[in-house]
Amino acid sequence: MKSIYKYIFTVVALFAVTASFGQSVHDLRLNEMMIKNEDNYADEYGRHVPWVEIFNTAYNTVNITGCYLTDDTTGLARAGKKGGEIPARWYRIPTDQKMYMPQRSFLIFFLDNSPLYGPYHANFTPAESKTHYIALISSNGKELLDIVEYPVELRDTTRTYGYVLDGVRDPKAFKQGKRQSGELDFLSEFTPASSNETGVKISKQDKLKRDDPYGIGMALISMAVVFTALIMIYIMLKIFNYVSRRATQKSKAQEEAAKANVAAVKSADDKEVEAANAEEIAAIGVALHLHFGSMHDEESEVITINMPSKHYSPWAQKELTMKRNPRR
Amino acid sequence: MLEFFKEGLLQFLSYSGFGNCTWGHIIMICIGLVFIALGIIKEYEPLLLVPIGFGIIIGNIPFTDGLQVGVYENGAVLNYLYFGVVKGFYPPLIFLGIGAMTDFSALISNPKLILIGAAAQFGIFAAYITALLLGFTPMEAGAIGIIGGADGPTAIFISSKLAPSMMGAIAVSAYSYMALVPVIQPPIMRALTTPQERLIRMRPPRAVSHREKVLFPMMCILLTAFLVPTGLPLLGMLFFGNLLKESGVTKRLANTASGPLVDIVTILIGLTVGASTQATNFLRPASVLIFVLGAFSFVIATASGVLFVKFFNLFLKGDNKINPLIGNAGVSAVPDAARVSLVEGQKYDRTNFLLMHAMGPNVAGVIGSAVAAGILLSFLY
Numbered sequence: 001m002k003s004i005y006k007y008i009f010t011v012v013a014l015f016a017v018t019a020s021f022g023q024s025v026h027d028l029r030l031n032e033m034m035i036k037n038e039d040n041y042a043d044e045y046g047r048h049v050p051w052v053e054i055f056n057t058a059y060n061t062v063n064i065t066g067c068y069l070t071d072d073t074t075g076l077a078r079a080g081k082k083g084g085e086i087p088a089r090w091y092r093i094p095t096d097q098k099m100y101m102p103q104r105s106f107l108i109f110f111l112d113n114s115p116l117y118g119p120y121h122a123n124f125t126p127a128e129s130k131t132h133y134i135a136l137i138s139s140n141g142k143e144l145l146d147i148v149e150y151p152v153e154l155r156d157t158t159r160t161y162g163y164v165l166d167g168v169r170d171p172k173a174f175k176q177g178k179r180q181s182g183e184l185d186f187l188s189e190f191t192p193a194s195s196n197e198t199g200v201k202i203s204k205q206d207k208l209k210r211d212d213p214y215g216i217g218m219a220l221i222s223m224a225v226v227f228t229a230l231i232m233i234y235i236m237l238k239i240f241n242y243v244s245r246r247a248t249q250k251s252k253a254q255e256e257a258a259k260a261n262v263a264a265v266k267s268a269d270d271k272e273v274e275a276a277n278a279e280e281i282a283a284i285g286v287a288l289h290l291h292f293g294s295m296h297d298e299e300s301e302v303i304t305i306n307m308p309s310k311h312y313s314p315w316a317q318k319e320l321t322m323k324r325n326p327r328r
Numbered sequence: 329m330l331e332f333f334k335e336g337l338l339q340f341l342s343y344s345g346f347g348n349c350t351w352g353h354i355i356m357i358c359i360g361l362v363f364i365a366l367g368i369i370k371e372y373e374p375l376l377l378v379p380i381g382f383g384i385i386i387g388n389i390p391f392t393d394g395l396q397v398g399v400y401e402n403g404a405v406l407n408y409l410y411f412g413v414v415k416g417f418y419p420p421l422i423f424l425g426i427g428a429m430t431d432f433s434a435l436i437s438n439p440k441l442i443l444i445g446a447a448a449q450f451g452i453f454a455a456y457i458t459a460l461l462l463g464f465t466p467m468e469a470g471a472i473g474i475i476g477g478a479d480g481p482t483a484i485f486i487s488s489k490l491a492p493s494m495m496g497a498i499a500v501s502a503y504s505y506m507a508l509v510p511v512i513q514p515p516i517m518r519a520l521t522t523p524q525e526r527l528i529r530m531r532p533p534r535a536v537s538h539r540e541k542v543l544f545p546m547m548c549i550l551l552t553a554f555l556v557p558t559g560l561p562l563l564g565m566l567f568f569g570n571l572l573k574e575s576g577v578t579k580r581l582a583n584t585a586s587g588p589l590v591d592i593v594t595i596l597i598g599l600t601v602g603a604s605t606q607a608t609n610f611l612r613p614a615s616v617l618i619f620v621l622g623a624f625s626f627v628i629a630t631a632s633g634v635l636f637v638k639f640f641n642l643f644l645k646g647d648n649k650i651n652p653l654i655g656n657a658g659v660s661a662v663p664d665a666a667r668v669s670l671v672e673g674q675k676y677d678r679t680n681f682l683l684m685h686a687m688g689p690n691v692a693g694v695i696g697s698a699v700a701a702g703i704l705l706s707f708l709y
Binding site for chain 1: 435436437443449450457461465466534536540543544547551552555556692696699700703707708
């Protein structure tokens with residue numbers, strides 16, 4: 001592979017990889033849920049119905065349009081296939097609604113089997129469900145983005161269940177279909193559309209102080225980012241260099257070819273001139289002169305300078321007084 | 329009548345500077361005078377030191393509170409002018425001017441020099457770690473560390489967000505060390521290089537086409553701002569200014585950005601930052617520590633740049649080798665650091681002109697420090 005393509009490929013790959021890591025529905029969590037809602041959070045119609053809270057753990061906006069909410073994942077393998085049927089208890093977050101979740105934001109969906117009530121109302125309700133979990137599935141119907149298995153007693157209590165620390169889960173355990181103990185639990189307070197961490201809030205600064213007391217971690221990450229940014233510019237400049245060198249080589253080659261061409265034409269002309277005698281050349285010259293001369297009108301060849309009078313004004317100029325399209 | 333005269337005079341005196349003067353004010357006024365003297369006599373960054381020095385004098389004229397004259401008093405004229413520092417909109421305007429003044433050709437023609445600009449940013453994070461060890465909070469440590477970027481506007485921008493109470497000390501420290509680049513850097517450069525290394529001759533840079541110069545700011549803003557959006561105010565203005573310069577069709581805008589606009593903002597920023605160093609806020613043990621840490625970060629930044637070049641040379645052959653005397657230019661004090669490289673280089677070989685080569689890491693340092701500032705903000709703000 002030519003080096004230029006290597007560089008271009010690296011830049012594009014870097015963009016693609018960082019973009020794919022940056023904006024991902026994989027950052028979504030089913031953060032909190034309430035199944036028995038008697039006098040708690042009400043929907044826009046004032047009804048107290050089961051709800052689930054989705055949390056965007058990422059620090060960028062995530063589009064959740066097309067993802068599915070369900071309490072029945074049995075059709076996962078089928079639905080993911082081309083032309084696969086979408087199971088009845090899968091609620092597709094409407095594609096005609098642009099549902100962008102800003103960084104670290106929460107969004108509530110009501111599980112009331114009333115999709116006609118609006119985009120935030122699912123087509124199933126856990127009260128009628130045989131299972132006791134809620135799942136969030138990717139828009140292609142293939143991936144389980146998050147699944148929260150709740151205790152059966154949640155159906156009989158007016159408490160909420162969810163992540164003790166907002167959206168924090170062990171990715172390794174989740175891949176194996178397990179959960180770390182204490183990751184999910186009954187929550188001491190119900191906090192729809194807000195953080196589950198209701199205890200003493202740790203500021204960003206204190207958190208940094210706790211997690212990285214000597215600043216070495218941050219220093220390493222920061223230096224890595226600075227180098228990455230400048231290496232990306234370095235790669236770009238290398239591409240510039242390559243293109244510029246190629247352009248220079250090309251223009252040089254063209255110049256040389258043009259020079260060679262001129263030299264060839266010149267030598268051919270010289271040979272022709274040598275062959276023709278001077279009288280012939282003079283005759284041709286006269287003929288050409290007469291020919292081109294006859295193409296023009298006869299001019300008086302007298303040049304005059306008309307000095308403007310003392311009272312000259314462009315308003316008096318004849319051409320300015322004429323209409324653009326004179327009529328007869 | 330005499331009693332009234334005496335009382336009136338005493339009252340007037342109590343309002344005057346003489347009545348409110350403390351040792352702190354006198355010390356600060358002396359510091360201001362030293363700054364002005366350094367600027368005028370020694371010509372160390374006069375465009376910065378003279379306004380800052382005069383600002384220090386203005387800010388330390390003693391007065392009674394409530395007269396609405398001090399930089400920290402609501403409604404005072406100086407307070408309005410200081411608004412641009414507090415809210416951080418002067419630094420991006422200065423970056424616009426820097427962009428419109430800077431020629432990135434040296435960097436475009438020799439791209440590997442950009443990595444020196446990245447290495448020199450280590451000074452920022454070394455100072456951050458040290459400040460944490462000395463008991464500063466992470467936000468304060470970040471604001472202090474940025475002094476190592478050797479970029480006054482960036483230091484003001486970051487400290488206005490992370491540690492506003494320390495901004496005066498940080499800004500004065502940053503600008504002082506920028507002015508003292510010709511004094512601080514040469515001993516470090518000499519200590520870390522061998523006589524043979526100082527004689528390395530670098531390949532002359534190739535001619536850079538107009539198209540490359542126009543594409544450079546656009547590509548750079550896309551690459552850097554996507555990675556560190558928090559650095560957007562600085563990076564965006566820097567590359568916008570450069571596009572105005574290089575496009576060739578916006579000469580009037582480029583002239584304004586690099587001339588009158590940057591001059592006006594420099595006057596305002598210098599004067600108000602100087603005025604913000606009121607003795608009551610400035611003369612504290614923390615300020616002394618900030619100055620010490622600032623010097624430390626500057627030294628580390630310079631050493632990192634030089635050592636990185638030496639390390640880089642292990643992988644380079646022939647005329648591709650880089651003279652380590654341009655490593656100091658990785659800090660973003662443009663063009664002073666590059667000038668130091670030239671002067672030092674000519675001490676050992678009169679015919680070795682390192683200025684154009686040093687401008688590469690120097691402008692890379694501007695980009696690097698803006699990126700580092702963005703990272704600090706994303707972590708700490």
